[in-house]
Amino acid sequence: MLKEMNIKVAQLSTSRGCLANCSFCVTKLYHKAWRGRSAVRMVDEIEDLKKRYGIRAFNIIDCSFEDPQISGERLKEFSSEILRRNLVISYYVHLRAESLKDVDINLLKLLKKSGLVTACIGLESGNEEDLKLYHKRASLSDVMNAIDICKKLDIHIDPGFIxxxxxxxxxxxxxxxxxxxxxxxxxxxxxxxxxxxxxxxxxxxxxxxxxxxxxxxxxxxxxxxxxxxxxxxxxxxxxxxxxxxxxxxxxxxxxxxxxxxxxxxxxxxxxxxxxxxxxxxxxxxxxxxxxxxxxxxxxxxxxxxxxxxxxxxxxxxxxxxxxxxxxxxxxxxxxxxxxxxxxxxxxxxxxxxxxxxxxxxxxxxxxxxxxx
Ligand code: SF4
Known part of the structure; x- marks a missing residue:
């Protein structure tokens, strides 16, 4: 965050590790298991940054925002808490394509409403063979499905591609x-x-x-x-x-x-x-x-x-x-x-x-x- 340049975007780290194990990625070399802060503590930090510095744009740099489970309570609590406190912010996260396969669409809508504007998704490839080489959990149809869902909900994708x-x-x-x-x-x-x-x-x-x-x-x-x-x-x-x-x-x-x-x-x-x-x-x-x-x-x-x-x-x-x-x-x-x-x-x-x-x-x- 470069306050002196009036750049009011903050980077936030709320977890370590990733449940996936992509063959080109270093995450597993440093973090064997996933661990993360509670939803309430995440929102506390956001609220504090907003109050103290007027920051309303957040780049959440966690490897995979949806871990340990997209359908778990953490994301639901996180977005509900932002809305409950009426923070009116926008945020950027990293998601995996296959996580959007069986996701509850209402959860995505809730995240969107709470300020999720962009998801960096490692699409990585347009062919199955390379997805397998990269040990991606997502198949090509999961990748395409993720793009379609985000498009429908107007969540911008910042794509990872090799x-x-x-x-x-x-x-x-x-x-x-x-x-x-x-x-x-x-x-x-x-x-x-x-x-x-x-x-x-x-x-x-x-x-x-x-x-x-x-x-x-x-x-x-x-x-x-x-x-x-x-x-x-x-x-x-x-x-x-x-x-x-x-x-x-x-x-x-x-x-x-x-x-x-x-x-x-x-x-x-x-x-x-x-x-x-x-x-x-x-x-x-x-x-x-x-x-x-x-x-x-x-x-x-x-x-x-x-x-x-x-x-x-x-x-x-x-x-x-x-x-x-x-x-x-x-x-x-x-x-x-x-x-x-x-x-x-x-x-x-x-x-x-x-x-x-x-x-x-x-x-x-x-x-x-x-x-x-
Ligand atoms: S999903 Fe992303 S962070 Fe997780 S192992 Fe793959 S490349 Fe690394």
Whole structure:
């Protein structure tokens, strides 16, 4: 929390450990069992931070907010207590996809009402094989179900996704890009490039080490070799193409940030403006969201078409010249920089319009922290 910068967002840790055991994750190395504070003590801390510092946006950094059991009493008590004390806050949590399989929808509605605006969910993959490799408890249908439920309840998902791992194949990439495109996540080019980091001691690290796939140092953002011949050309090309964009100062990070549609901060602002009854500011924000969605949709199409075309090229035999031609045709650098400019224009417009709306000082702080 950076009080001196008027950034009024607090991180809160209410538990340690996770009941799952994903093969790339270090949590189990540090916390063998789950332990957590009571719901009442969690809300006491929130109330105290709100009273003392005016904080109303909370990032709950627990590995899995739903442990030890999503249908248990802890979450119900937590959300009921926030509502009972009329705290009017917004919060961000981490959830697992399979937990939403048999969840009582009324509990989710209660959480939403109490301020749950964003759930970071480790979707991780668009293919079953990789979900098994990662030892995810969720199947692909659980993942898709989680997305659908959150969408229905207007809970924003901040997705965890791993496109590349040492055992990546062309077929898996094909499935991943179709998945990303279907849900609009391909608008963020970062997801195309995401590779798993292999931490020493994790199950996936040990497997890759046994298969002699570990690199001595990080190369182009990854610490492993690919088992399947040919993947490396595709990966390196995507990496260089997107990083070239960054080097040209065409604002690649800004694209990635803005393209995470209705990103964490926007969801939080939407909730607080609505709860506080700032109708005109909310309308301004919703207009911004609608315009961002248009840019995102076109990025989603282009990015995924580009990546799919590169996959097809990988299938027939990698050829750098053909790859360059495809990139110029489908995803020219000009298109990316135009998108970055459009995002930046919308942000500036939002900033100007917001300053004209009569919102409370604490929300002005929050808006500044989130947007600018
Ligand atoms: S669900 Fe998240 S925190 Fe838990 S083991 Fe998997 S990656 Fe780690």
């Amino acid at each position: 496109n590349f791992n040492p055992y990546t194949t062309i077929q898996k990439l094909d499935q991943n890009i179709n998945f990303l495109k279907k849900y609009g996540y391909a608008s963020n080019p970062d997801y195309l490039l995401k590779s798993t980091f292999l931490y020493k001691g994790t199950q996936l690290y040990e497997l890759a080490k046994k298969d002699n796939l570990m690199l001595r140092k990080i190369e182009k953002g990854r610490c492993f070799r690919f088992m399947e011949h040919g993947i490396v050309d595709l990966y390196n090309y995507v990496y260089e193409y997107l990083k070239e964009h960054e080097q040209n100062k065409l604002n690649y990070p800004a694209i990635c940030h803005s393209a995470s549609f209705l990103n964490v901060g926007i969801s939080c602002m939407k909730h607080l403006l609505r709860e506080d009854g700032f109708k005109s500011a909310l309308e301004v924000l919703l207009e911004y969201c609608r315009d961002v969605l248009k840019i995102n949709n076109s990025l989603n199409e282009r990015n995924s078409d580009w990546f799919s075309a590169l996959i097809e090229l990988g299938k027939e035999g990698w050829n750098r010249e053909k790859a360059d031609n495809l990139s110029r045709k489908i995803l020219p650098q000009e298109f990316l920089s135009e998108s970055a400019l459009k995002y930046s224009f919308l942000k500036q417009r939002l900033k100007i319009q917001m300053t004209k709306c009569n919102v409370s000082l604490e929300l002005v702080y929050l808006i500044n922290a989130i947007l600018f």
